[in-house]
Amino acid sequence: MNGTGGDAGGAVETADVIVVGAGPGGSATAAYLAMAGLDVLLLEKTAFPREKVCGDGLTPRAVRELITLGVPTPEEDGWIKNHGLRIIGGGMRLSLPWPDLASFPPYGLVRTRQDFDDILARHAVKHGARLRERTNVTGPVLDDRTGAIVGVKAKLVDDDGRATGAEVTFRAPLVVAADGNSSRLSLSMDRPKRDDRPMGVAVRTYYTSPRHDDDYLESWLELWSTNDAGEKILLPGYGWIFGVGDGTSNVGLGILNTSKAFGKVDYKDVLQRWVQSMPEEWTYNESTMTGPVRGAALPMGFNRQPHYDRGLLLVGDAGGMVNPFNGEGIAYAMESGRLAADVIAQAFARQGDAGRERVLQSYPRVMKDALGGYYTLGRGFARMIGNPEVMRLAVKYGLPRTTMMRFLLKVMANLAEPHGGDASDRLINALSKMAPAA
Numbered sequence: 001m002n003g004t005g006g007d008a009g010g011a012v013e014t015a016d017v018i019v020v021g022a023g024p025g026g027s028a029t030a031a032y033l034a035m036a037g038l039d040v041l042l043l044e045k046t047a048f049p050r051e052k053v054c055g056d057g058l059t060p061r062a063v064r065e066l067i068t069l070g071v072p073t074p075e076e077d078g079w080i081k082n083h084g085l086r087i088i089g090g091g092m093r094l095s096l097p098w099p100d101l102a103s104f105p106p107y108g109l110v111r112t113r114q115d116f117d118d119i120l121a122r123h124a125v126k127h128g129a130r131l132r133e134r135t136n137v138t139g140p141v142l143d144d145r146t147g148a149i150v151g152v153k154a155k156l157v158d159d160d161g162r163a164t165g166a167e168v169t170f171r172a173p174l175v176v177a178a179d180g181n182s183s184r185l186s187l188s189m190d191r192p193k194r195d196d197r198p199m200g201v202a203v204r205t206y207y208t209s210p211r212h213d214d215d216y217l218e219s220w221l222e223l224w225s226t227n228d229a230g231e232k233i234l235l236p237g238y239g240w241i242f243g244v245g246d247g248t249s250n251v252g253l254g255i256l257n258t259s260k261a262f263g264k265v266d267y268k269d270v271l272q273r274w275v276q277s278m279p280e281e282w283t284y285n286e287s288t289m290t291g292p293v294r295g296a297a298l299p300m301g302f303n304r305q306p307h308y309d310r311g312l313l314l315v316g317d318a319g320g321m322v323n324p325f326n327g328e329g330i331a332y333a334m335e336s337g338r339l340a341a342d343v344i345a346q347a348f349a350r351q352g353d354a355g356r357e358r359v360l361q362s363y364p365r366v367m368k369d370a371l372g373g374y375y376t377l378g379r380g381f382a383r384m385i386g387n388p389e390v391m392r393l394a395v396k397y398g399l400p401r402t403t404m405m406r407f408l409l410k411v412m413a414n415l416a417e418p419h420g421g422d423a424s425d426r427l428i429n430a431l432s433k434m435a436p437a438a
């Protein structure tokens with residue numbers, strides 16, 4: 001079905017599926033679709049390799065997705081392994097190894113997005129996806145009769161995002177929005193964000209540091225700010241230090257919008273004051289910063305829905321799929337890409353439009369079954385820690401209890417064994433199943 005043909009308005013390229021955005025969600029979707037024998041166009045407005053604001057941390061859940069997708073991660077190619085999470089707070093340091101489970105590898109990784117997104121996009125191309133970089137999608141092409149999306153319009157741009165040529169049109173009976181948090185494509189199809197879902201803000205930078213090869217991810221639970229009355233308040237979120245292995249550490253913080261302080265806090269200032277409190281020999285200071293502090297939003301708990309309607313299917317940040325417990329988004333972008341590709345492949349095997357549409361309509365339910373109950377729990381958690389007193393008590397009384405922290409690590413990183421497992425796995429699964437799917 002692929003090909004380039006003439007259209008009244010200029011060149012038109014066609015495919016079975018168009019995927020807009022080649023972040024981890026889009027590239028995973030495109031790779032799986034190509035593996036299933038579909039003709040896929042993967043449209044990306046930037047050109048790889050390129051920077052992407054991120055903590056660069058991959059938990060075992062994300063590593064599992066890389067393994068399933070078939071992306072090799074050998075240490076000699078710069079994939080830095082970590083063996084657990086070190087939690088710092090309430091005057092304590094607690095090192096918790098990743099749980100040893102049948103369903104997840106016992107290690108995480110760190111890889112900058114500069115490389116990571118490039119590797120995933122190339123992986124999709126290797127499997128047959130047609131990647132078009134410097135292709136900025138500007139809007140949908142709609143079917144006059146049904147109002148469904150049947151393609152997209154795009155501008156070819158240079159590395160600074162400036163248009164370099166005429167508008168191009170791409171056509172396909174199905175379009176996947178994998179264009180990240182702002183998802184302009186979803187907006188243009190009347191799918192705005194839901195305000196009743198938690199949202200995070202995160203900022204990060206890199207410093208050269210002797211701690212660059214730390215083999216634990218590190219998270220600091222006490223981030224302080226001052227309220228209008230000048231009192232110190234504990235913010236709902238955490239700071240991270242992730243060793244990148246190339247001489248630098250990725251240091252940043254993420255904060256939830258569930259506290260009164262949200263929107264009034266200068267996050268860069270909180271970051272600066274936090275790193276100033278660290279030992280000098282770690283060399284996290286202005287003279288070792290290798291780039292500016294950059295930030296972006298974390299769309300959580302399915303904050304954009306429905307995940308499929310009128311020919312447009314959402315994966316990753318476009319569908320608000322960041323985990324409200326820990327701010328992790330890469331694993332979920334890749335997981336939703338995998339689940340979406342499975343539904344799409346089944347849909348394209350059906351005869352006729354009605355049969356195909358019925359299968360595509362099942363995708364929102366598939367996502368709810370996979371993550372809906374867990375994200376409902378996450379929303380409750382986000383609301384709870386928005387109260388500085390709850391956050392303070394959690395740090396004070398939770399951290400000294402190692403067994404409880406081990407359990408919380410499983411909850412917050414979503415690392416429960418889905419079948420069997422120990423009592424903690426069964427409890428997490430039961431709670432996720434009991435909670436209404438968000």
Ligand SMILES: Cc1cc2nc3c(=O)[nH]c(=O)nc-3n(C[C@H](O)[C@H](O)[C@H](O)COP(=O)(O)OP(=O)(O)OC[C@H]3O[C@@H](n4cnc5c(N)ncnc54)[C@H](O)[C@@H]3O)c2cc1C
Nearest residue numbers: 021023024025045054055056057137180202316317329330
């Ligand atoms: C500071 C910070 C730290 C974070 N740390 C972590 C972490 O350590 N671990 C983790 O798992 N998650 C982390 N996250 C979350 C993670 O970055 C996202 O959840 C993840 O990138 C989502 O992947 P995605 O593919 O859905 O979207 P994105 O990665 O945002 O990719 C979207 C792609 O679409 C492209 N695009 C956008 N608009 C268009 C258009 N109009 N036309 C064509 N292309 C377009 C973009 O250029 C981009 O390549 C962090 C986020 C922030 C802000």
